[in-house]
Amino acid sequence: MEDFLELTVSATASGCIYALMALSYLIVLRPTSIINFAIGEWAATGAFVGVGVLTTLLWPRLDAPYPVAVAIVLVVLGLLGWAVERLTVRPLVKRGAPVTSPILALLGVLVIFRETLTLLFGADPFPSPPPLGYRRLEIGPFAGAPQQFFIIAVTLTIFAGVWYFFERTVWGRAFEAVAINRRAAALMGINLGRVTALAFAAGAAVAGMAGLLISPLTSAHYMMGLPLAIQGFTALVIGGVGRVEGALLGGLILAFAEQLGARYLPIPSGLTLAFPFSLLILFLLLRPTGLIAPREVR
Amino acid sequence: MLEAVALSGGYGPSDILREVAITIREGEAVALLGPNGAGKSTLMAALTATLPHRRGVLRFGGEDVSGVPSHGLVAKGLALVPEGRQIFSPFSVVENLRLGAMKLGSRATLEERFDYVYSLFPRLAERKSQRAGAMSGGEQQMLAIGRALMSKPNMLLLDEPFLGIAPKVIDEILAALQLLRRDGLTFLLVEQKLPIALMATERAYVMIKGHIVLESDCPSLSQRSDIHDLYFSLSSPQQA
Numbered sequence: 001m002e003d004f005l006e007l008t009v010s011a012t013a014s015g016c017i018y019a020l021m022a023l024s025y026l027i028v029l030r031p032t033s034i035i036n037f038a039i040g041e042w043a044a045t046g047a048f049v050g051v052g053v054l055t056t057l058l059w060p061r062l063d064a065p066y067p068v069a070v071a072i073v074l075v076v077l078g079l080l081g082w083a084v085e086r087l088t089v090r091p092l093v094k095r096g097a098p099v100t101s102p103i104l105a106l107l108g109v110l111v112i113f114r115e116t117l118t119l120l121f122g123a124d125p126f127p128s129p130p131p132l133g134y135r136r137l138e139i140g141p142f143a144g145a146p147q148q149f150f151i152i153a154v155t156l157t158i159f160a161g162v163w164y165f166f167e168r169t170v171w172g173r174a175f176e177a178v179a180i181n182r183r184a185a186a187l188m189g190i191n192l193g194r195v196t197a198l199a200f201a202a203g204a205a206v207a208g209m210a211g212l213l214i215s216p217l218t219s220a221h222y223m224m225g226l227p228l229a230i231q232g233f234t235a236l237v238i239g240g241v242g243r244v245e246g247a248l249l250g251g252l253i254l255a256f257a258e259q260l261g262a263r264y265l266p267i268p269s270g271l272t273l274a275f276p277f278s279l280l281i282l283f284l285l286l287r288p289t290g291l292i293a294p295r296e297v298r
Numbered sequence: 299m300l301e302a303v304a305l306s307g308g309y310g311p312s313d314i315l316r317e318v319a320i321t322i323r324e325g326e327a328v329a330l331l332g333p334n335g336a337g338k339s340t341l342m343a344a345l346t347a348t349l350p351h352r353r354g355v356l357r358f359g360g361e362d363v364s365g366v367p368s369h370g371l372v373a374k375g376l377a378l379v380p381e382g383r384q385i386f387s388p389f390s391v392v393e394n395l396r397l398g399a400m401k402l403g404s405r406a407t408l409e410e411r412f413d414y415v416y417s418l419f420p421r422l423a424e425r426k427s428q429r430a431g432a433m434s435g436g437e438q439q440m441l442a443i444g445r446a447l448m449s450k451p452n453m454l455l456l457d458e459p460f461l462g463i464a465p466k467v468i469d470e471i472l473a474a475l476q477l478l479r480r481d482g483l484t485f486l487l488v489e490q491k492l493p494i495a496l497m498a499t500e501r502a503y504v505m506i507k508g509h510i511v512l513e514s515d516c517p518s519l520s521q522r523s524d525i526h527d528l529y530f531s532l533s534s535p536q537q538a
Contacts, residue, residue: 189372189401
């Protein structure tokens with residue numbers, strides 16, 4: 001039982017990371033119909049920016065408090081996301097390119113980000129200091145690393161904020177309106193270009209947070225992005241692309257399936273990634289809309 | 299108030315609109331008549347900058363707005379009630395109306411706009427929290443018009459607002475348009491049926507195959523015995 005409770009904490013924490021990645025996809029996908037696979041590298045960039053601020057990686061130790069590091073990651077990634085939209089997506093949309101063109105261009109962006117990280121930091125992983133230290137933490141019957149509880153708390157806060165934005169604010173409704181009917185949204189006076197730029201900035205900021213949050217557990221590493229991008233995408237497919245809640249649910253289901261499978265099923269350790277992929281294929285075949293269906297349009 | 303000069307364009311490489319020229323003065327109610335496929339809705343898209351390929355000059359309120367995007371035109375006071383209503387059906391009536399007022403600044407004007415639309419269409423006030431997609435066609439059309447009015451436009455474009463709507467509701471909407479005119483709103487009404495257009499407007503353009511082929515004031519239009527012949531002789535080969 002103790003074993004199971006510990007696994008619950010660890011699976012919930014991983015699930016939260018997957019959920020943040022799924023949320024990053026979703027924020028961009030809803031108003032633009034663009035799947036942005038570069039978010040894995042954005043998560044890695046977020047991790048390196050965070051580690052850079054918190055340690056001697058880039059310059060003599062700043063001793064920046066953790067909230068400052070969080071703020072810097074959010075701002076830097078937000079600006080990067082905005083710049084990427086301006087430089088790669090907007091020119092294509094303006095020329096009336098099909099929706100696959102920006103997706104391919106963003107794959108190019110993915111490569112640029114990864115190679116830049118390699119050039120700047122080399123191939124070795126960098127340890128990332130956790131904000132709450134290393135001592136084992138027990139909350140009620142649940143026990144785990146403090147970072148795991150920190151991940152859960154921050155993720156739930158981000159999801160609450162994003163949910164509130166989409167469901168309760170005019171700008172959130174405007175984002176949804178663009179997702180439902182671009183032309184009608186433009187006729188309402190909604191600036192489609194601005195919505196797209198904001199979606200990329202917010203999506204990048206969320207991905208950067210996911211990278212910063214997971215880095216104390218995995219270290220910051222130039223190859224950390226790809227698995228996050230894949231797991232986030234799987235979580236998105238499981239939960240459904242229509243609603244914010246779906247991303248959270250999808251992330252948690254994927255992480256629990258992964259960890260319960262690894263612990264209790266006789267799966268060879270080399271095949272652990274096969275489990276989420278099987279889940280991905282299963283959902284694509286049987287329930288392509290995900291568990292939480294989007295609101296009816298008609 | 300609104301002037302298009304040699305407006306051409308379409309969705310692909312070939313033009314649907316061919317050098318269209320129309321002028322609508324402040325306070326006027328003008329009809330745009332024409333058969334299916336004449337390019338009326340394409341012209342609406344060109345006037346509101348949602349048409350991807352467009353050439354020519356567009357002036358609104360005495361100002362050249364040729365390069366202004368859709369959201370900029372809304373801010374300048376031009377609103378479109380699009381063909382097929384295009385309401386946000388998963389949203390409630392209130393949410394739809396609120397989105398129509400994206401360009402409004404102050405809270406006071408917002409309240410004033412809600413009151414104005416609800417007084418014009420009391421049925422919308424009764425259905426505030428209803429899902430827009432669950433309403434009847436006529437109510438959805440009232441919502442589409444109300445939503446366009448939320449931005450406090452100086453000029454309203456209406457693209458076939460009476461299509462597929464019960465006669466009783468048509469009368470209600472026509473009455474609302476009369477009230478809007480009295481409040482000084484300029485409008486351009488796209489319509490296929492001549493009698494309805496004659497009831498609501500004072501002047502009309504007839505469009506066929508992307509060209510404006512006739513311009514006339516409504517009283518003389520209703521007296522011209524050949525109008526039906528002209529209209530149908532030119533439209534029937536296309537519809538067949």
